[in-house]
Amino acid sequence: MIKQLEVVRREHLKEKPDMATLGFGTVFTDYMLSMDYNPEQGWHNAVILPYQNIELSPAAQVLHYGQAVFEGMKAYRTGDEVRLFRPEENFRRMNQSNARLNMPEVDIDFMVDTLKQLVTLEKDWIPTGEGQSLYIRPFVIATEAYLGVRAATHYKLLIILSPVGAYYGSDHLLATKIYVEDEYVRAVRGGVGFAKVAGNYAASLMAQTRATELGYDQVLWLDGVEQRYVEEVGSMNIFFVIDGTVVTPELNGSILPGITRKSILELAQHLGYPVEERRISIDDVFEASQAGTLQEIFGSGTAAVIAPVGSVKYKDQELVVNNGQAGLVTLDLYNHYTGIQNGTEKDPFGWCVKL
């Protein structure tokens, strides 16, 4: 594991985009991090270099067998202060994903240090508007040119950066409508659902397309065995406020262990809300709605932060949550959470890493 980081400067910096109209994940900054792996040297050749296309053999295993994992996190800026949010958690999860796909693990401390250097260099790219941030995408791909099915010997890790606005457009606290998918399955225990691996997302597209066509914003996935228990939403974990308690499905091997999920659980407890991680069936949700105890639903994820859910469609039933509005618990958590991330509020957990 090499500890040195080379920096290759570019001659001309790009023009920055209009930060007022940022979308998600289309604009990239001036630099990226690149690092290579082979069995002899381990991870080596760590270099910050101008953002540019990469060259791959057409036989590179990532293109055939999907050995690819990624992470997503954000840097926030207030004035001159820049914060990363729990970056070591993302590299820890990356290692869990790597392990599941037989890929080499990274040195977490080295990655966090390297990321700090990269983000410091790209500080001017961090937008400061409401809901804006610098999205950070580390990923690892198998580069070996070999068509047999086995773990590759050569890999590349890259980190690319993209200034982003709110994930679901400007009105980020508008409640979303979710569609409970009862045919397609995202993941099953014994599979790779808990890992942030490329194939999980390709497998989710058809369901998302159907939900969109039917007029819904997002898919809510059920478990792969019984197709009864709530798992997660597109790229968010899911929370229910039932009778004052903040409930989220327990981690079961097929749900992605969201860092926002984990942090929200800690924050909610800190704020005095009772929390529960447990199995919850879609029938439980509809029964709670009928009984009048289902108060709020929201999704949690790095991209969307906290997204209130206004309605849930399952087979021929549809329930409306809190009159289709963001609820009080959702808003309370949202305000404290984004306050900590933006530095406008104290960070009692030590989550933020200042540059």
Place this chain on the structure above:
Amino acid sequence: MIKQLEVVRREHLKEKPDMATLGFGTVFTDYMLSMDYNPEQGWHNAVILPYQNIELSPAAQVLHYGQAVFEGMKAYRTGDEVRLFRPEENFRRMNQSNARLNMPEVDIDFMVDTLKQLVTLEKDWIPTGEGQSLYIRPFVIATEAYLGVRAATHYKLLIILSPVGAYYGSDHLLATKIYVEDEYVRAVRGGVGFAKVAGNYAASLMAQTRATELGYDQVLWLDGVEQRYVEEVGSMNIFFVIDGTVVTPELNGSILPGITRKSILELAQHLGYPVEERRISIDDVFEASQAGTLQEIFGSGTAAVIAPVGSVKYKDQELVVNNGQAGLVTLDLYNHYTGIQNGTEKDPFGWCVKL
């Protein structure tokens, strides 16, 4: 859909490898086919060009979300005669995979024509030794540079070619030992198991690694729901000869519909063997073994063709099939099947496409 094919010649052809010692999927020929897709033009820019690295944006969706499908087939040469084996079946299956991942379908006739031109150009690369052939790998990847999770707008299709020997080494009729995986799951109904998509293979690596460590050659997968019903082996479908009947698991949405599987079913019927496609549990297999009615087991796939199975390990039981030898039905099917492919036997089904 454009119908024209440009050919860009290379100045110097590569040196051919020693065909006597060919492995699998490491050597590539002089040329490849490349074709692009965008929403305005559909598939366009079909060109045969020198085999070379490709350039991708680091944000190309294939590297993050696994929108990648592939196919595998073979060209066989006897003297000056070159045969493709049911190529239209592979492009038909590619379209099923494309559809499952929200990717654009290809024109099957155009693809078969194009492939014929490519293989004709690369005829000298087709090895003629026992068990040897030219492996053909068509694949489609999402190239759009965008980090949101949705179907990409831009794709690239490539066909690369690799002269290959027998998949499991020279002694290709040596019986393999298989390990029944009872923890990891490859695929589940409602998922993408029936499609030849990249993510399925990454998800299979851990189980294969464990099987190898325990001294077995291949993993036998069980269904994802009950973990009881036999599905398939690594990159082969599986057949049992029970009481004279050739039995294979029925297609259920999580098993890859192998073209070898389909052809073997047709061939076996033609040769007068009773065949059955049905659900078969791993307990059924062990019970048949105990009852003395389990006569043979073999795997079927393009790479390995037909591979006899000599033993099956499940939890703490292990069964030996036909004294660990290739059985008579297996050998009969193998001989007729490879005879048709090599042109040494009549092709009553019209499977072979001559160039």
